[in-house]
Amino acid sequence: MTKPVRVRFAPSPTGALHIGGVRTALYNYLLAKQLGGKMLLRIEDTDQTRFVEGAENYIIEALSWVGITIDEGVGVGGPHAPYRQSERKAMYMDYAMQLIHEGKAYYAFDTSEELDAMRQTLESQGSAFQYNAVTRTKLNNSLTLSEAETKAKIEAGEPYVIRLKVPAKEEIRFKDIIRDWVHVHSSTIDDKVLMKSDGMPTYHLANVVDDHLMEISHVIRGEEWLPSAPLHILLYRAFGWESTMPQFAHLPLLLKPEGNGKLSKRDADLGGFPVFPLEWTNPDGSKAMGFREEGYLKEAVINFLAFLGWNPGTEQEMFSMDELFEAFSLERINKSGAKFDINKAKWYNQQYLKLQSDEELAKQYLPDFESDKAQKIVHLFKERVTFPQEITKEATALLTAPITYDEAVVSSKWNNDAKNGILAFKNVLEKIENFVADDIKHTLHEELEKLGIKMGKVMQMLRVALTGVGAGPDLMLSMEIMGKKEVEERLEKAINQLPALA
RNA sequence: GGUCCGUUCGUCUAGGGGUUAGGACACGUCCCUUUCACGGAUGAAACACGGGUUCGAUUCCCGUACGGACUACCA
Numbered sequence: 001m002t003k004p005v006r007v008r009f010a011p012s013p014t015g016a017l018h019i020g021g022v023r024t025a026l027y028n029y030l031l032a033k034q035l036g037g038k039m040l041l042r043i044e045d046t047d048q049t050r051f052v053e054g055a056e057n058y059i060i061e062a063l064s065w066v067g068i069t070i071d072e073g074v075g076v077g078g079p080h081a082p083y084r085q086s087e088r089k090a091m092y093m094d095y096a097m098q099l100i101h102e103g104k105a106y107y108a109f110d111t112s113e114e115l116d117a118m119r120q121t122l123e124s125q126g127s128a129f130q131y132n133a134v135t136r137t138k139l140n141n142s143l144t145l146s147e148a149e150t151k152a153k154i155e156a157g158e159p160y161v162i163r164l165k166v167p168a169k170e171e172i173r174f175k176d177i178i179r180d181w182v183h184v185h186s187s188t189i190d191d192k193v194l195m196k197s198d199g200m201p202t203y204h205l206a207n208v209v210d211d212h213l214m215e216i217s218h219v220i221r222g223e224e225w226l227p228s229a230p231l232h233i234l235l236y237r238a239f240g241w242e243s244t245m246p247q248f249a250h251l252p253l254l255l256k257p258e259g260n261g262k263l264s265k266r267d268a269d270l271g272g273f274p275v276f277p278l279e280w281t282n283p284d285g286s287k288a289m290g291f292r293e294e295g296y297l298k299e300a301v302i303n304f305l306a307f308l309g310w311n312p313g314t315e316q317e318m319f320s321m322d323e324l325f326e327a328f329s330l331e332r333i334n335k336s337g338a339k340f341d342i343n344k345a346k347w348y349n350q351q352y353l354k355l356q357s358d359e360e361l362a363k364q365y366l367p368d369f370e371s372d373k374a375q376k377i378v379h380l381f382k383e384r385v386t387f388p389q390e391i392t393k394e395a396t397a398l399l400t401a402p403i404t405y406d407e408a409v410v411s412s413k414w415n416n417d418a419k420n421g422i423l424a425f426k427n428v429l430e431k432i433e434n435f436v437a438d439d440i441k442h443t444l445h446e447e448l449e450k451l452g453i454k455m456g457k458v459m460q461m462l463r464v465a466l467t468g469v470g471a472g473p474d475l476m477l478s479m480e481i482m483g484k485k486e487v488e489e490r491l492e493k494a495i496n497q498l499p500a501l502a
Numbered sequence: 503g504g505u506c507c508g509u510u511c512g513u514c515u516a517g518g519g520g521u522u523a524g525g526a527c528a529c530g531u532c533c534c535u536u537u538c539a540c541g542g543a544u545g546a547a548a549c550a551c552g553g554g555u556u557c558g559a560u561u562c563c564c565g566u567a568c569g570g571a572c573u574a575c576c577a
Contacts, residue, residue: 012577047576112575119574128504128573161575179507188505190571196575203577227506227572236513248508253570257513260569286560307526311515314567334515337570341513354540409537459536471538 003217003244005037009074009222010064010207012044013055016280016288017062019340020254020263023305028220029068030306030328037217041073043084043208046200052283062277066298067321068144080214085206085298092201094192095209095239096162100142104238105194107150108141131191133168159197164204164235166191172230175217177249179329184230184364192231205230208235216246220330223337223440226250249330251311253337263340273342277301292344295387297356300348308338318351350386358382365392380473398478401490402468407501409470413461414502419495421448421458422465426491435484437476444476465494 009025011017032039041063043056044386059076072078082088100103108131115131122129129135136143141163142150154160163375194205201209211219229248236245254263257271268275268288270386279290291301303319311334312319312327353361362374365388369377381394424447432443448455466487472478479487 014577019541019548062565108575114575121504130573160573163575182506184506190573198575200575202575207577222571223507224571224577230506252508255570262570309515311516314518315516317526321521338515339513341527347527350540375548376544381539400575438571455536463537463553469538472535475536475541 003215003219004055004499005035006040006215007032007033007037007048007218007220008042008211008216009068009212010042010044010210011059012047012050013052014047014050014057015052015282016276016278017055017059018263019275019277019291019305022062022066022277022301023254023308024220024222024251025068026066026302027249027310027328027333028218028307030324031218031220031330032071037276038070038071040078040214040216041070041075041083042214043074043086044203044206045084045086046196046203046206048086048198048200048417055279058278058280065277065292073162073455083202085210088206088210089200092205092209093195093199096201096205099164099194099238100162102206102238105134105162105164106142107154108136108139108163108191108193109145109153109158109160110140111461114140116337131163132166133191134190136163136165140452144362161193161197162195163191164194164231164238166231166234174233174248176226176229179226179250179335180253182226182229186230186234189231189234192228204231204235204438208232208239208241211246212236212239212241212244215244218249218330219246220249220251220373223250223253228384234364243294251333252335252377254308255337255339256289256465257340258343262337263401265445267340271342273345275340276500284382295389296345296349297352298389299355300345300352303352304348305392307344308340309333318348320426321375328440346386353385353388354383356382356388358369361388366388366395369395373481376477380477380481384473398467401486401493402466405464405468405494405501407471409460409464410498410501413464414498415454415457415486417457418461419499421453422462422491423495425458425462429484429488429491432484435473435480437480441476461498466490 007028009028011021029039031037035387041060043248045051047220056074063070070076073083096105100107119129131139134286145153166189167186170417171183171185172186172312173181175181182271192204193202195201195224229250233245235240255261256263256267263275265275265288274289274294276288276290276292277292280288292298299320300322302321306319306324306328309316310328310332313332358375358378361378361382362369362371366374366377377398378391381391385391385394428443428447445455448458459475460470463472464470466475466479466482482490
């Protein structure tokens with residue numbers, strides 16, 4: 001029998017959700033949607049020292065922005081509530097105690113300082129310290145202490161942690177959906193801390209207990225967790241849950257665009273692109289940019305992210321969320337890390353921007369304009385820009401008379417033909433009754449023909465006269481949008497000023 | 503250092519024992535166009551290296567190199 005599909009995204013509220021985290025959430029979500037399963041959101045806030053105010057809301061808002069909906073978890077509730085680990089604190093201790101009673105875990109009284117010191121001396125001798133089957137017999141714990149001594153220490157309020165008694169010689173192997181069989185020997189695994197001295201569980205314990213209790217079927221997470229997966233297997237084994245253990249899929253990492261290492265916040269500053277879905281304000285007041293605020297459309301972000309480490313095996317590049325539900329599969333995720341190339345994200349943005357309707361874009365980005373005019377403007381610029389806010393910028397530029405003129409163009413193109421052509425055009429402006437692109441073009445053609453001047457001789461100079469710059473969108477449509485009066489005024493001004501620049 | 507994972511154009515990747523090694527981004531050229539952009543066409547551009555296995559390896563195996571993750575009472 002196969003378990004119902006239940007996946008979870010389980011971030012820590014330690015700051016802004018990284019874009020790699022969004023991808024992890026996305027892959028989880030895609031699997032859930034594809035297989036008719038449930039998507040859970042669990043907040044792993046077991047480290048009180050790293051808790052950051054606002055991070056949880058940020059996570060929820062970011063997921064909702066990209067269109068990942070949560071079926072169960074923080075913010076929406078569900079049968080396994082609470083979904084915040086700090087609120088589940090008490091139960092983890094019960095599970096830890098179970099392991100203690102079964103002899104699978106033990107109390108340890110060594111302080112962090114003592115352990116750090118040991119690590120340091122060992123390291124200076126070129127070897128590494130491990131709290132394991134051999135060293136635990138020499139350290140300060142309930143295995144070396146008598147039962148009475150242990151009890152006395154605990155009753156005296158001495159701080160302790162609970163560690164897993166990792167078996168000395170055991171081959172651990174598990175099948176990762178992405179990496180296939182992974183083998184690790186238990187001798188390379190530490191007796192990891194399960195319960196910290198503040199009474200909170202570590203990630204390892206909380207994660208395994210919760211995934212079991214919440215009946216998670218697939219654990220899809222970043223590759224940084226691969227080394228601790230064997231430990232988790234050991235934990236499932238210790239609890240006797242191995243037969244219902246979730247399947248694992250460790251995702252390849254998102255790497256720096258250049259150089260080595262995984263993508264980090266620093267790369268954003270260096271490369272001038274966001275690594276967070278939404279703008280984030282640090283506790284110190286500084287801000288980090290977000291994809292949303294930079295003008296990335298959520299469809300583009302999703303498509304871009306989905307393709308970083310996964311592909312459908314066809315030549316289709318554009319995928320809506322619904323299409324991803326269909327096409328996605330864990331098996332087609334590849335193993336190696338993917339460099340984060342913002343150019344691809346920009347390209348996707350451009351593609352999705354073009355797909356938006358003029359009407360929608362006009363309403364959203366040119367709200368101050370009369371709808372008909374706004375749509376014309378959108379139409380004029382939509383295919384020329386990468387980000388929607390550029391439309392707003394271009395629109396204001398178009399509707400503002402030029403203050404300066406591109407002198408390079410003026411000096412090479414301002415000649416008698418251009419001057420006469422523009423003058424003639426200006427003089428017949430009055431006669432154009434219906435001031436629309438086609439009629440404007442027709443009239444201009446006619447006038448130039450009368451004078452025996454070729455279009456090419458005049459067009460660029462006309463553009464400079466009207467907009468100040470030598471390149472831009474369709475001029476006839478631009479004039480239509482400016483309106484007859486504005487065109488006339490701009491030409492008047494240009495005719496007076498241009499000769500001085502030529 | 504140790505453990506684990508990985509390696510196809512600059513980047514994201516398809517492919518897979520015999521292929522002109524395919525696509526996309528970026529880049530070059532051309533076409534379209536009043537210009538720029540869009541679009542279309544086209545070009546340059548890759549199987550890390552060394553050994554096996556094999557009639558034949560980029561593909562399978564083993565090493566090496568390189569890269570990455572992890573190595574906390576952080577997740």
